[in-house]
Amino acid sequence: xxxxxxALQYKENGKTRKSISYGKSGLIKKSIIFIIxxxxxxxxxxxxxxxLSTALKSPSELVASTTSFIPDELVWSNFLDAxxxxxxxxxxxxxxxxxxxxxxxxxxxxxxxxxAFAKYNFKGRDVLFIIVLCTLxxxxxxxxxxxxxxxxxxxxxxxxxxxxxxxTAEAFGLFLARQYILSIPxxxxxxxxxxxxxxxxxxxxxxxxxxKPLIGVLIIFNFMWRWNELIWPLIVVSDERMYTxxxxxxxxxxxxxxxxTQLMALTTMSIIPxxxxxxxxxxxxxxxxxxxxxx
Amino acid sequence: xxxxxxxxxxxxxxxxxxxxxPNIIVFxxxxxxxxxxxxxxxxxxxxxxxxxxxxxxxxxxRMFSDPVFWRSLVNTxxxxxxxxPFSVFLGLLGAVLLNQKKIPFRPFFRAVFFAxxxxxMVAAGLIWTWIFNPNYGLANIIYSYFNVESVNxxxxxxxxxxxxxxTTLWLRIGYSLVIYLAGLQAVPGELYEAAExxxxxxxxxxxxxxxxxxxPTTTFVAIMxxxxxxxxxxxxxxxxxxxxGFSTTVIVQYIYQKAFTEGEMGYASTLATAFxxxxxxxxxxxxxxxxxx
Numbered sequence: 045x046x047x048x049x050x051a052l053q054y055k056e057n058g059k060t061r062k063s064i065s066y067g068k069s070g071l072i073k074k075s076i077i078f079i080i081x082x083x084x085x086x087x088x089x090x091x092x093x094x095x096l097s098t099a100l101k102s103p104s105e106l107v108a109s110t111t112s113f114i115p116d117e118l119v120w121s122n123f124l125d126a127x128x129x130x131x132x133x134x135x136x137x138x139x140x141x142x143x144x145x146x147x148x149x150x151x152x153x154x155x156x157x158x159x160a161f162a163k164y165n166f167k168g169r170d171v172l173f174i175i176v177l178c179t180l181x182x183x184x185x186x187x188x189x190x191x192x193x194x195x196x197x198x199x200x201x202x203x204x205x206x207x208x209x210x211x212t213a214e215a216f217g218l219f220l221a222r223q224y225i226l227s228i229p230x231x232x233x234x235x236x237x238x239x240x241x242x243x244x245x246x247x248x249x250x251x252x253x254x255x256k257p258l259i260g261v262l263i264i265f266n267f268m269w270r271w272n273e274l275i276w277p278l279i280v281v282s283d284e285r286m287y288t289x290x291x292x293x294x295x296x297x298x299x300x301x302x303x304x305t306q307l308m309a310l311t312t313m314s315i316i317p318x319x320x321x322x323x324x325x326x327x328x329x330x331x332x333x334x335x336x337x338x339x
Numbered sequence: 340x341x342x343x344x345x346x347x348x349x350x351x352x353x354x355x356x357x358x359x360x361p362n363i364i365v366f367x368x369x370x371x372x373x374x375x376x377x378x379x380x381x382x383x384x385x386x387x388x389x390x391x392x393x394x395x396x397x398x399x400x401r402m403f404s405d406p407v408f409w410r411s412l413v414n415t416x417x418x419x420x421x422x423x424p425f426s427v428f429l430g431l432l433g434a435v436l437l438n439q440k441k442i443p444f445r446p447f448f449r450a451v452f453f454a455x456x457x458x459x460m461v462a463a464g465l466i467w468t469w470i471f472n473p474n475y476g477l478a479n480i481i482y483s484y485f486n487v488e489s490v491n492x493x494x495x496x497x498x499x500x501x502x503x504x505x506t507t508l509w510l511r512i513g514y515s516l517v518i519y520l521a522g523l524q525a526v527p528g529e530l531y532e533a534a535e536x537x538x539x540x541x542x543x544x545x546x547x548x549x550x551x552x553x554x555p556t557t558t559f560v561a562i563m564x565x566x567x568x569x570x571x572x573x574x575x576x577x578x579x580x581x582x583x584g585f586s587t588t589v590i591v592q593y594i595y596q597k598a599f600t601e602g603e604m605g606y607a608s609t610l611a612t613a614f615x616x617x618x619x620x621x622x623x624x625x626x627x628x629x630x631x632x
Contacts, residue, residue, distance in 0.1 A: 073541075077436050078443060084433070085451040091509060092454070094477050095466045111479045157362035164355035172363060179370050181622050183570045185591040186611045189380060189598050190373035210369035218362060243354035272459035274573040279599070290461040294577055297465055304469055311462045322457045326450065329457075333514070334521040 095315075098308040099123070106305055119305075123313070126306035132313065134285065135292035140317075142207045142277075142288060143270040150212040151262045158221025159251050163233060173222070180215045184275045192279055202283040211269075211276060217262055224258040225251060261332035264325050271318050289314045374615070380608035387602030398609035408610065410585045411593040414500065418589060419568030421504040422511065427560050429508070430515025435549060437516070438523045449520070453513035460510070464577030467506040468493065496586040499579050503587060506574060511567065515560045522556030523549070562625050569621065590614050 094113075098106065099122055101115040127133060160166075161173050184191075191210060192201075200206030228251065236246050252259070277291040287295065293314060296307055322329060381398060383391035402408050437448055455463065470477040473491035482489045492502040530548050539547065550557075572591045575581060581588035581596065588596075594614065598607035 074439065074442065077439055081436055081442065081448050085448050088451050088455065088509065088513075090477070091463075091466045091470060094470055098469060106475060111475055111477070111483075113477070113480060153362045153365075157359045160355035160358035164351075164358075166352070166355045169355070172359070175371065176363075176366055179366070179374075181566065181618050182370070182374065182615070183572075183591060183618075185570075185572065185594045186377060186615050186618075187370060187373035188595070189604050189608050189611065190376035191369055192598075194368065194373065209365065213362065213365040213370050237351075243350050243358075247358070268457060272457075272461070274459070274461050274576065275595075278576075278595075290459050290573075293461050293465060294573075297468070297577060304472075304475070307465060308469065311465050315458055315462050318457050318459070319454070322454070323450070326453075330453070330517050330521075333517055 095308050095312055098304055099126075099312050101305055103303075103305060122305050123309045126303075126309040126313075129303070129306055130292065130296060130310065131284070131287075132289075132292060132310050135287045135289045136313070138204075138286060139271060139289040141204060143267050145204065146208045146211055146270040147263050147266045149208060150214055150217055150266050151259060153212055154214060154217035154221045154262065155225075155252065155255065155259070156247060157218055159225050159247050161218070161222045162225040163228075163230070176215050176218060179213075180219070184279075188275070188279050195280060200280070202281055202286045204286075206280045207277060207286075207288070211273075214266070214269075217266065220262065221255075221258060224255055228254055257328075257331075260325070260328045264321060264328055265332060267321060268318060377608045377611050377615070380605055381612040382609075383605045385603075385605035385608075387604060391605065394605070398606050401606065402609050402613060407585050407588065407593065408590075408613075411588045411590045414585075414587060415569060415589045417500055418504065418507075418571060418587075419565055421500065422507045422568055423561060423564040425504075425508055426511045426515050426564055427557060429512050430560065431519050431549075431553065431557070433512065433516040434519035434523055435545065437520060449517070452516050455510045456513045456517075458510070460571075460573035461577050463506060463510050464574045467502070467509075468578050471502055493579055494583050496583050499583060499587045503574060503578060506578070507571070510574075511564065515564065518560050518563075519553060519556055522553045526552040558628055562628065565621070569618070590617075 097113060097115055100118040100120065101112075101122075102117060102119045105112065105115055105117075161169060195201050195206045195210070198206070200209075232250060233246055236250050241249065272290060273288075274290045274294060277288045278294070281287060281291060284295075293307070293310060296302070296310070380391060382393060382395055384394045384397070385391035433452060436442075437445060437452075442448075471492045473479065473489045478492070479489055490498065492498040526549065530552070531544055534544050534548060570591060571589060572595065575587055575589060575592050576595075579587040581592050590610070591614065594607050594610045597603045597610060
């Protein structure tokens with residue numbers, strides 16, 4: 045069977061080469077690899093299992109003298125208790141508002157500016173683009189002190205605007221958008237112009253429909269960045285009602301008394317949205333990573 | 340020239356400026372101006388409540404004689420050197436294993452290895468803090484299994500950084516693995532076949548064919564991991580907050596601490612400026628490496 049499939053593969057590749065027989069040793073090799081992969085992937089899953097296991101333990105079992113990997117009884121009510129103990133639903137709501145609006149704004153603005161940088165000749169274009177590119181490597185910590193004061197002057201501390209708008213200046217997204225739009229033929233744009241289409245209409249009706257894969261990648265990555273981000277909310281937000289999920293979790297851990305069953309229940313809930321996005325769009329995710337190196 | 344033509348020609352000239360305006364304004368206000376301001380504030384004495392007072396290069400003098408600054412640099416290098424080689428090599432190893440033909444459940448394995456990459460550093464930090472808990476943590480099960488006395492990794496100065504590195508490997512190996520998987524697709528199968536005919540074993544094929552052929556990928560992954568290493572913040576903030584002592588204080592976290600915990604905006608900006616130039620140096624090195632490949 046092995047031989048047959050190998051032979052088939054060569055045929056598929058359009059090559060006429062004698063198939064190499066792996067025979068028994070090949071099967072053994074594959075089995076060993078499979079076993080190694082199984083063990084390692086189990087190790088990779090352990091932290092997730094441990095998180096769930098802790099989230100479902102009863103308080104008495106949590107502090108029992110012998111630590112158990114799988115709880116004796118599963119206390120699902122921990123999740124409800126955790127939600128009652130911390131205003132976590134509010135944090136979730138804030139994170140959703142921030143992530144979704146940041147995604148819409150950043151993707152739209154990046155594509156729009158990317159279009160201009162790719163398809164127009166205008167004064168200062170190259171200088172501006174290089175300046176933007178130079179900020180690719182600049183972490184928040186370098187700009188956060190002046191930003192804190194700027195946001196204070198704008199009265200944007202503890203607001204959604206403060207959480208969302210400054211972060212839409214995302215050099216990676218703009219860079220990627222420009223690269224992608226460059227590949228759209230100029231003749232299409234010229235043709236649309238001759239047909240009397242306005243510049244924005246060209247963007248809206250011609251460019252956007254042609255860059256859907258790029259938009260998919262940008263949506264997923266912007267969502268992940270904003271959902272997972274700690275440092276920016278940490279600077280902008282001090283009012284507990286404006287906490288995002290990550291900030292809320294970090295602050296709960298900082299408290300003197302930490303209820304670990306509840307904290308792990310909340311951690312589980314914080315991971316679920318991003319995991320769902322990942323599982324549904326895995327292909328885009330990996331494609332985006334590979335082609336752009338984002339993350 | 341008809342009127343329609345005239346407006347079209349004009350709109351063609353004006354449109355790009357309108358298109359880039361929102362983006363560029365945000366860039367200027369929240370990126371470029373703050374960078375320049377950081378340079379300036381770095382030359383002032385400024386506590387969180389007062390007004391900045393120009394002190395020239397005093398802060399820089401202070402920085403060069405600040406043992407915590409040097410410690411934070413050493414820790415940053417320690418963390419980076421402790422994470423990058425392992426995540427690069429283990430990622431490659433995993434990718435090679437996954438890349439074998441006809442491995443069952445391949446998409447499942449790939450998803451498992453990659454899953455931690457999408458988890459936030461905060462969540463990962465919490466999970467691993469609890470794993471390392473000396474009384475009720477998972478590490479405890481392992482200790483009792485081997486009959487070793489329990490150790491509190493995160494509050495032992497020598498072990499806190501290794502604990503962070505271990506956590507990071509869990510978080511990051513999936514990233515390099517996925518990039519390598521793509522890189523391996525580009526290695527022509529004929530090379531392996533030829534080597535097999537010449538009698539090369541698996542190990543020889545790995546060292547003599549795979550490693551040289553994926554060198555561009557290795558450069559790329561290593562660069563991304565170094566960037567990650569230099570900018571790590573969330574994980575340390577959640578797991579150790581730089582402690583115990585200053586054993587896990589890295590540069591970005593020291594900047595944050597000086598600015599927002601201790602309110603020393605001036606000195607924190609000095610540190611931020613220094614970090615800016617370190618990043619600049621790193622970028623230049625990278626550009627060189629990128630050109631070489």
